[in-house]
Amino acid sequence: MAKFRDATDDNNTVLPASTHASASANAGARVTPDGAAPDAAVHDRSIGDILAELRHLSADQVAKVLAHQREKGVRFGEAAVALGLASKDDVIFALAQQFHYPYAPEEQRKLQGDLVALNEPFSARAESFRALRSQLMMRLFSDADGAGGPGRALAVISPDTGDGKTYTATNLAVTLAQLGGRTLLVDADMRSPRVHEVFQLGNQAGLSSILSGRADKQVIQQVAAIPSLFVLPVGTTPPNPQELVERPAFGMLLRELVSKFDHVVVDTPAAVHGADAAVIAAKCGAALVLARKNVSRSAALRELVASLAGAPVKLAGVVFNEF
Numbered sequence: 001m002a003k004f005r006d007a008t009d010d011n012n013t014v015l016p017a018s019t020h021a022s023a024s025a026n027a028g029a030r031v032t033p034d035g036a037a038p039d040a041a042v043h044d045r046s047i048g049d050i051l052a053e054l055r056h057l058s059a060d061q062v063a064k065v066l067a068h069q070r071e072k073g074v075r076f077g078e079a080a081v082a083l084g085l086a087s088k089d090d091v092i093f094a095l096a097q098q099f100h101y102p103y104a105p106e107e108q109r110k111l112q113g114d115l116v117a118l119n120e121p122f123s124a125r126a127e128s129f130r131a132l133r134s135q136l137m138m139r140l141f142s143d144a145d146g147a148g149g150p151g152r153a154l155a156v157i158s159p160d161t162g163d164g165k166t167y168t169a170t171n172l173a174v175t176l177a178q179l180g181g182r183t184l185l186v187d188a189d190m191r192s193p194r195v196h197e198v199f200q201l202g203n204q205a206g207l208s209s210i211l212s213g214r215a216d217k218q219v220i221q222q223v224a225a226i227p228s229l230f231v232l233p234v235g236t237t238p239p240n241p242q243e244l245v246e247r248p249a250f251g252m253l254l255r256e257l258v259s260k261f262d263h264v265v266v267d268t269p270a271a272v273h274g275a276d277a278a279v280i281a282a283k284c285g286a287a288l289v290l291a292r293k294n295v296s297r298s299a300a301l302r303e304l305v306a307s308l309a310g311a312p313v314k315l316a317g318v319v320f321n322e323f
Contacts, residue, residue: 047076048076050094051076051086051091054086054094055080055086064083064085065079065083066079078091114170115170115171115174115198117129117130117175117178118171118226121178125323126171129174130175132175133176136317140152141263152284152285153186153254153283153286154265154266154284154286154287154316155266155280155281155313156265156288157278157290158271158290158291158292159271159272159304160270160292160296161192161270162292163291163296164290164292166195166267167323168319170199170267173185173265177229177263181228182230182260182261183228183263183264187206187207188207188266188276189268190234190241190245191241191269193233194267195231195234196231201233203233204235206233206234206236207233208234208235208236211244211249211250212238219235221233232257242274242275242276242279245276245280251283254266264284271300271303272300275307278311281311282311285313286315287308287314287316288317289301289319290318291320
């Protein structure tokens with residue numbers, strides 16, 4: 001299985017982890033999400049109400065389920081499944097709604113296959129992302145919180161394309177948001193952006209718009225299935241991505257975002273494309289290195305880690321992607 005190696009552990013203890021993770025003064029008005037907190041009443045609904053709405057059950061069908069429930073002495077969900085009016089997956093979805101646990105409806109899962117933490121939250125792969133989240137919460141995020149200083153953004157970096165950075169970053173962001181804290185996923189891969197595709201969001205404006213001083217509307221988007229998860233896409237792919245992240249504006253933007261969100265995860269371009277990843281990691285303050293089984297070369301990994309030497313960045317660890 002995949003392994004998470006703590007970069008600061010002299011004993012090289014191996015722990016389980018993911019199986020495959022110029023800003024102007026008024027920039028805050030442009031990047032501050034305006035999503036309202038979810039209505040608590042949604043989570044107070046009965047499973048029967050949720051299933052009836054999910055499966056468009058008629059009044060007669062609901063009556064049949066209730067009759068079967070009384071006759072057999074079972075729960076509403078069990079009765080609905082027994083009568084063929086709902087599936088076991090529907091019942092899990094309804095329970096997830098009651099327990100404030102984001103879980104994508106079946107029709108959405110077909111469109112967002114990469115999001116195993118949302119689409120398959122009870123699978124081994126999702127559990128591996130939760131294990132990775134736990135390690136990062138203990139080793140990185142709680143560290144920043146406990147010191148009483150500013151938090152850190154976490155850059156997900158790797159040597160080459162196809163290593164699974166977007167896969168890891170998106171699922172890690174989902175698991176962090178499932179804790180309930182406001183989580184922002186920033187797509188800083190201004191060479192081959194994919195985050196907006198994974199979440200099926202618009203990409204007309206985003207990070208490149210802010211850094212080039214052309215953001216004239218709301219650029220942070222809320223993910224409908226997870227009220228506490230927000231995404232800042234790339235926007236227009238610029239001709240000068242490295243120059244944009246080198247500008248002081250990028251560091252200013254990250255500091256503002258870290259102050260407004262509980263967690264900030266940043267997807268990056270592959271190191272093979274240039275120094276973008278190292279620059280982004282340094283400005284985030286923390287980095288998670290990703291290596292892919294039978295693909296990543298140790299020399300490339302050493303070179304990537306060496307590029308962070310002397311930079312004000314904490315190396316959170318290394319994820320070995322077996323997916």
